[in-house]
Amino acid sequence: MLSVNERTPHPAPDPATPRRYAIVGTGSRARMYTRALVTTHADRGRLVALCDTNRTRMAVHNGIVTDAGHDPVPTYSPDDFVRMLDAEAVDEVIVCTVDRLHADYIVAALEAGRDVITEKPMTADLEGCRRIHAAQERTGGRVTVGFNYRYNPVHGQLRDLLRSGVIGEIGSVHFEWLLDLRHGADYFRRWHRDKRNSGGLLVHKASHHFDLVNWWIGSRPTEVFAWGDLFFYGDEGGRRHGLAADYERGHGNPAAENDPFALHMSDSPDLTRLYLDAEHEDGYRRDLNVFGSGITIEDDMSVMVRYASGAKLTYHLVAYAPWEGYRIAITGSRGRLELDVTEFPYTSPGKDETTPVRGMPAPKESTTAELRLRRHWAPPEDIPVAVGEGSHGGGDVRMLDSLFGGGDDGIRPDHNDGAYALLTGLAANASMESGAPVVVDRLLRG
DSSP: OTTOOOOOOOOOOOOTSSSEEEOOOOOTHHHHHHHHTTTTTTTEEEEEEEEEEEEHHHHHHHHHHHHTTTOOOOEEOOGGGGHHHTTOOOEEEEEOOOOGHHHHHHHHHHHOOOEEEEEESSSHHHHHHHHHHHHHHHOOOOOEEEOOOGOOOOOEEHHHHHHHTTTEEEEEEEEEEEEEEEHHTTTSSGGGSSHHHOOOHHHHHHHHHHHHHHHHOOOOEEEEEEEEEOOSSHHHHHHHHHHOOSSSSTTTTTTGGTTTTTGGGGOHHHHHHTGEEEEGHHHOOBBBBSSSSSSOOEEEEEEEETTSSEOOOOOOOOOOOSSEEEEEEEETTTTEEEEEEEEOOOOSOOOOOSSSTTTSOOOOOOOOEEEEEEEEEEEOOOOOOOSSGGGGGGGHHHHHHHHHOOOOOOOOHHHHHHHHHHHHHHHHHHHOOOOOOOEEEHHHHH
16 A cells, blocks of 8 residues: 655755766656756766666767766666666666666665656556555655656646635646647657557656646545547558558658658657667667557547545546647636646648657747636636746756755655556556546555
8 A cells, every 4th residue: 555645754965965866768858867967957966877778879878978078977787777876876866768667777776775766657557656665665765756847837836826725625627638740649659659668648648747636736536537549540540530651660761751740760860869870779669650550558538537635637638639738727616727828839740940850849939828817706817927948838947956956845746746646547547448437545455
């Protein structure tokens, strides 16, 4: 059984002594941590090791290190992970591997007396969640989950308003998230397309959103019901909607040349170095056909959640929308808060000034947000909001400051936060399989 809503006291690191960090999993997301530790946050932490199955990708990360004026750091294979922790005197491990492997590295690091920062989701299945909690209870080590959306200033502003009681007791939350034809498609050409690796989008992607709801309303999920389908992507969807294309992968294939859903990695020096040039080591192909076979995750999902507080959530995630953004409406005993965020108002095919790599999502540099308060018996009030600069609405920059700053900002998500976001998605997956509501406590008991 998880330690529900309990936090294990953990001493804050000494800010005068830079922490020593190792990164395991050196794909594209991990570059954010590598860059931070050798540039903007080099005075707070030191990158001392890299660990991956693929030496080519580790060399790309070491290129970031040397470009910043530092000596390259030692590299290790997964078989030498525990030895690396001692050999390099690692204080904290940053886990950026495929989701299903998170628990292996988190548990091994905790058992070796190290703290952990892990990319979301904390892990991809219930067994991994149990293992992490058991290891944390045995060791008292700190696990931090990289829910960067908590650090988005707009989301923090919404939480502050809710905590002030401006709409009274929270009764319901409606949450709609739209992934567009670039961003949404990208999950269906990578390792995420296999549910065994990622847990599906209700685990890999929606754990962000479920964590926000848990954080906003200060509660935890108790019962979940869900429907989900592979409606748009996959071989069947491609044929049904007239979108099927006869190729296995985008790179070097003439049949993919004019397909707006194809990823052309050769357009990008970064993707070429990280993935094309690394294929000979592990065979991983980053650019599979989104209308090909072998996709086992859903692209259209509806979820209903009841919380311990009595509040209810209706949630919808779609991965094939013509625009990207989200809508949130929270209704309470005194009124309603509505947040509308547009990240891309429409999706254009091919290559343009905002998207130099055909098939890749463009940087989100023009996000707009509108926040409105509707009190009972009063006209609506538009509340000014400031969208943060940088990726994820400014969430990444603020999260890095929190992770490497060493203090307790009251936002930093721990293993319990990671578990309850994960459990919502796992319960939704179980409900889709059974066709019945799933009680979270019963899921935990097996």
